[in-house]
Amino acid sequence: MTSLASFKNxxxxxxxxxxxxxxxxxxxxxxxxxxxxxxFSTLQKATFPAYFTLQTVTPALMALTYPGGxxxxxxxxxxxxxxxxxLTSTMFTTALVNLLYVGPETTRIxxxxxxxxxxxxxxxxxxxxxxxEMEALNRQFGILHGVSSLVNLIxxxxxxxxxxxxGEGLRW
Numbered sequence: 001m002t003s004l005a006s007f008k009n010x011x012x013x014x015x016x017x018x019x020x021x022x023x024x025x026x027x028x029x030x031x032x033x034x035x036x037x038x039x040f041s042t043l044q045k046a047t048f049p050a051y052f053t054l055q056t057v058t059p060a061l062m063a064l065t066y067p068g069g070x071x072x073x074x075x076x077x078x079x080x081x082x083x084x085x086x087l088t089s090t091m092f093t094t095a096l097v098n099l100l101y102v103g104p105e106t107t108r109i110x111x112x113x114x115x116x117x118x119x120x121x122x123x124x125x126x127x128x129x130x131x132x133e134m135e136a137l138n139r140q141f142g143i144l145h146g147v148s149s150l151v152n153l154i155x156x157x158x159x160x161x162x163x164x165x166x167g168e169g170l171r172w
Contacts, residue, residue: 010166012058012061012062012065013058013062013159013162013163013166015054015058016054016055016058016059016062016091016159017159017160017163019051019054019055020055020152020155020156020159021156023047023051024152024153024156028044031043031044037123037125041110045107045110048098048103049099049103052095052098052099052103053099055091055094055095055098055099055155056092056095056096056099058091059088059089059091059092059095060092062088062091063088063092066084066088083161083165084162084165087158087159087161087162087165088158088162090154090155090158091155091158091159091162094151094152094154094155094158095155097151098148098151098152102144102147102148102151103148105144106141106144106145106148109137109140109141109144110141112137113134113137113138113141116131116133116134116137117134119131119133120133120134122134124137124138124141
């Protein structure tokens, strides 16, 4: 099992886990409760590209600084390095999906909803009834938000499991 003492870049893992934990379960929730919806939306549009970039770069950095070099991740061993490869790949892939597709598509739908609000004279989050166009846009936004949350959760669970692998390598 990989020893934490031989882990070359624990700062990358700590940054990844801590930032994901904070953004997913603390910062986003507090901001949603504390800010008016338009301000919250503006904050999230500005925050998410940096957040998803950080989530994409840090697993790549973890792979590059993996004990024994990146090639050790690709070699399945009974020591758990094969699992470390899959977990690191999961973290990277989930972040990349949010960075390159889900995040930009959600932002695009938000812009279209803003235009529809102007046409309808009603906010997307106001009590119904809404136009058929707004209902469709709200449904699309809800699906994209759900997909992003699920993808983020899968990445977060991979991060936690990776931490278990690191913890198993501790020598007392």
